[in-house]
Amino acid sequence: MRNSLASNAFTVVIVLLLFLSTLIGWVQVKYKASGGLDKPICFKVGPGENIESVSNSLKIEKLIDNPLIFRLGANYTKKSLYLKAGSFLIQEKSSMRDIVELITGVGQNTCGKEVLYQVGINSHKVTLRELNPETKEYDEILKFDIKKDSKPDQYKNILSEKGVRYRIVFAEGISSWQIAEALKSSDFLTGEITSLPSEGSLAPRSYEVQYGMDRLLLIDQMQSEQIKILNTAWNTKDPSSPLKTVNEALVLASIIEKETGLASERHIVASVFTNRIKKGMKLQTDPSVTYGITKGQKFLGRGLSKSDLKLNTPYNTYIHRGLPPTPITNPGRLAIEAALNPEKTDYLYFVADGSGGHAFSKSLKGHNKNVREWRKLKKNN
Numbered sequence: 001m002r003n004s005l006a007s008n009a010f011t012v013v014i015v016l017l018l019f020l021s022t023l024i025g026w027v028q029v030k031y032k033a034s035g036g037l038d039k040p041i042c043f044k045v046g047p048g049e050n051i052e053s054v055s056n057s058l059k060i061e062k063l064i065d066n067p068l069i070f071r072l073g074a075n076y077t078k079k080s081l082y083l084k085a086g087s088f089l090i091q092e093k094s095s096m097r098d099i100v101e102l103i104t105g106v107g108q109n110t111c112g113k114e115v116l117y118q119v120g121i122n123s124h125k126v127t128l129r130e131l132n133p134e135t136k137e138y139d140e141i142l143k144f145d146i147k148k149d150s151k152p153d154q155y156k157n158i159l160s161e162k163g164v165r166y167r168i169v170f171a172e173g174i175s176s177w178q179i180a181e182a183l184k185s186s187d188f189l190t191g192e193i194t195s196l197p198s199e200g201s202l203a204p205r206s207y208e209v210q211y212g213m214d215r216l217l218l219i220d221q222m223q224s225e226q227i228k229i230l231n232t233a234w235n236t237k238d239p240s241s242p243l244k245t246v247n248e249a250l251v252l253a254s255i256i257e258k259e260t261g262l263a264s265e266r267h268i269v270a271s272v273f274t275n276r277i278k279k280g281m282k283l284q285t286d287p288s289v290t291y292g293i294t295k296g297q298k299f300l301g302r303g304l305s306k307s308d309l310k311l312n313t314p315y316n317t318y319i320h321r322g323l324p325p326t327p328i329t330n331p332g333r334l335a336i337e338a339a340l341n342p343e344k345t346d347y348l349y350f351v352a353d354g355s356g357g358h359a360f361s362k363s364l365k366g367h368n369k370n371v372r373e374w375r376k377l378k379k380n381n
Contacts (some may be wrong), residue, residue, distance in 0.1 A: 042089055127140060167207065173261075230249065233333070250336070
């Protein structure tokens with residue numbers, strides 16, 4: 001009798017274990033299986049939500065078919081502890097596991113509304129846009145210049161919304177003063193800028209920021225990025241480069257950045273100044289003279305005059321040999337790389353060619369000919 005009971009109990013346990021094993025296997029398959037979503041969709045997780053409320057919302061929007069399995073998977077992997085608010089682009093056929101990874105990952109929000117602040121030399125444009133989940137392109141909602149236009153009410157209202165992303169794009173070749181002024185004008189950042197960052201110390205590129213982020217924290221980030229770019233580029237420096245320090249590289253890169261806006265020309269322009277430094281020639285670069293007048297804190301608004309070229313400032317490279325004492329702007333990565341790895345040429349001069357680029361020459365005679373051509377072109381236009 002006892003043996004029979006024991007045998008029956010053992011059988012029940014085996015059956016339960018088999019059932020449990022099958023159930024776990026089925027749950028895992030369901031958790032990892034492709035979902036039924038037939039096109040991308042932007043899904044929003046609100047502040048303070050938990051994995052249960054999110055799973056129910058996903059069920060309502062028909063992104064998953066079993067909230068319980070979704071919660072089991074998120075809790076078992078402990079991903080539910082890292083749930084974050086935001087807007088997330090869920091791709092078609094995403095599994096429950098894919099969705100959990102997306103809304104608990106370390107990346108930024110991937111869709112929804114975005115405030116894009118583009119800081120240029122002469123403009124501070126703000127664009128409110130929203131990612132179209134199907135085309136994966138941004139639809140523009142509104143645009144205005146924060147320096148010239150009044151702020152639209154729709155923009156003011158959007159600032160209080162949760163889940164809106166903020167991105168600032170700094171153009172290459174803008175001064176530290178211009179960057180500081182732009183940050184002061186941004187109404188989604190906080191904190192005071194108590195001192196002007198050193199010229200050249202800020203990496204101009206795109207930065208995703210958070211609403212209410214301290215301005216000084218962003219400046220620190222930009223400075224850290226510039227140091228990283230400089231160190232990386234310095235490690236690949238042309239052995240024949242006359243540049244002796246990282247600061248010299250930054251100074252030359254800033255001149256290159258102001259002299260040409262064409263990526264295809266940067267290394268050639270770099271070669272002109274490199275060749276001049278090696279020969280002990282004056283650099284004779286107009287942007288440096290301009291910086292000696294403005295310090296990057298105003299727009300000259302005109303071409304340089306003969307009297308400007310005679311001003312005895314440390315930045316007047318028509319008077320002083322060698323590089324100016326500091327950078328004259330904040331150069332981007334490509335200008336820094338060009339300064340340290342110039343193209344191999346014999347060029348010593350260049351002048352505008354009327355097409356947005358420059359005409360280069362190896363001799364003063366050739367340069368004077370190019371200058372005459374440029375003046376003739378200007379006169380005819």
